[in-house]
Amino acid sequence: MSNKRRVVITGIGMLTPLGHDTESSWQAIRRGEVGIAELTHVQEEELDIALAAELKDFKVTEYIEGRSARRMDEVTQYGLIAAREAFRQSGLQAGEFDSNRAGVIFSTGIGGINTFEREKQAGIEKGYNRVSPFFIPLTIANMTAGTVAQDLGLHGLSTAVITACAASTNGLGEAFHKIRDGYLDIVVAGGAEAAITPMGVGGFSAMRALSKSTDPKRASIPFDAERDGFVIGEGAGALILEDYDHAKKRGAEILGEILGYGSTSDAYHMTAPDPEGTQAARCLQLAVEDAGIRPENIGYINAHGTSTELNDISETNAIRKVFGDHADQMKVSSTKSMTGHLLGASGVVEAAFCVLGLKEQWVPPTMGLKKPDPDCDLDYVANAGEDFSYDYALKNSLGFGGHNACIVLKRYLAD
Structure with missing residues (x-):
């Protein structure tokens, strides 16, 4: 290795x-x-x-x-x-x-x-x-x-x-x-x-x-x-x-680092996510393992967070399965509240936001979150971004067809 x-x-x-x-x-x-x-x-x-x-x-x-x-x-x-x-x-x-x-x-x-x-x-x-x-x-x-x-x-x-x-x-x-x-x-x-x-x-x-x-x-x-x-x-x-x-x-400026990648399939439904989030959770776990870190090292998750009824609950369940009690210590937000859903482009744009957030030690908000769903019970950084000390972020994406994909990003500090 x-x-x-x-x-x-x-x-x-x-x-x-x-x-x-x-x-x-x-x-x-x-x-x-x-x-x-x-x-x-x-x-x-x-x-x-x-x-x-x-x-x-x-x-x-x-x-x-x-x-x-x-x-x-x-x-x-x-x-x-x-x-x-x-x-x-x-x-x-x-x-x-x-x-x-x-x-x-x-x-x-x-x-x-x-x-x-x-x-x-x-x-x-x-x-x-x-x-x-x-x-x-x-x-x-x-x-x-x-x-x-x-x-x-x-x-x-x-x-x-x-x-x-x-x-x-x-x-x-x-x-x-x-x-x-x-x-x-x-x-x-x-x-x-x-x-x-x-x-x-x-x-x-x-x-x-x-x-x-x-x-x-x-x-x-x-x-x-x-x-x-x-x-x-x-x-x-x-x-x-x-x-x-x-x-x-070549003396390039290094903005961030990618450490891990996970990908799984729900094999559940054409468009709906598995409500239990089983394979979405395994995807998160695989990305963390591929990165060679522990779940509790993750400080921030840029969620798929589409604002659909099923996705947001399923994704919350998946995060809780993997991170346990640490889920309450992490920041989780959806920048789709600001950009809308860029579909196939959303993942890379949101990964870029992770890179910039790590660099500036700041996490983006979930705008418009006024009435929290009791089934969505994480810290979603409601309505205002926050200064936050963290070294690792995770970008989570889900797609029609049951496709799950996650990458782990690391703050870059010059050697």
């Missing part, structure tokens, strides 16, 4: 409903801002969903040249923007590292649904022999990974993990293992989602998964007794994971 390599984080990028980069998004989290507002991307009168967490004042041509942008679905545009920011922060320069040992794992839950809907309509109106030749490339879920690899000139593994809302957490975990086990030196690990479309909103609404609240401050309210569903969001996040020795040799 001693030959396993340390894996550190040297770059962060994000594009969220709270800001168009890491700094603006994080400062909004620090202020407890809520990025939820009136749904504008969808104009369907029959939908009874009023709110979404959309990107604000976003113009893709400010980040990507127009012709190139037109050859990408929104999901790929968002992912590329986040990846470029993370790569810039890392200080990596082409020609100064072995591109054959640098890869991309860029995940999504849904993929290019905007293109799919546009081209479906074009087929209806013009005939299906008139759809764009870019229809397939823009729609497939692996295209963001391929685009990022091409843009940054990375020739190692390039792939996507597709596990619904656990996708980018699974992607981070797989990237972590690829570096730890010596297959790669660098991985751009990210996730992107752009599913605020008529079918995206309509589909989740038909499942009764979305909040019907008209109050942005009382819509995404994880662990609250009055929660009634999640608020759909959009955006992307990316982390540069790197072998510790590789990062030190």
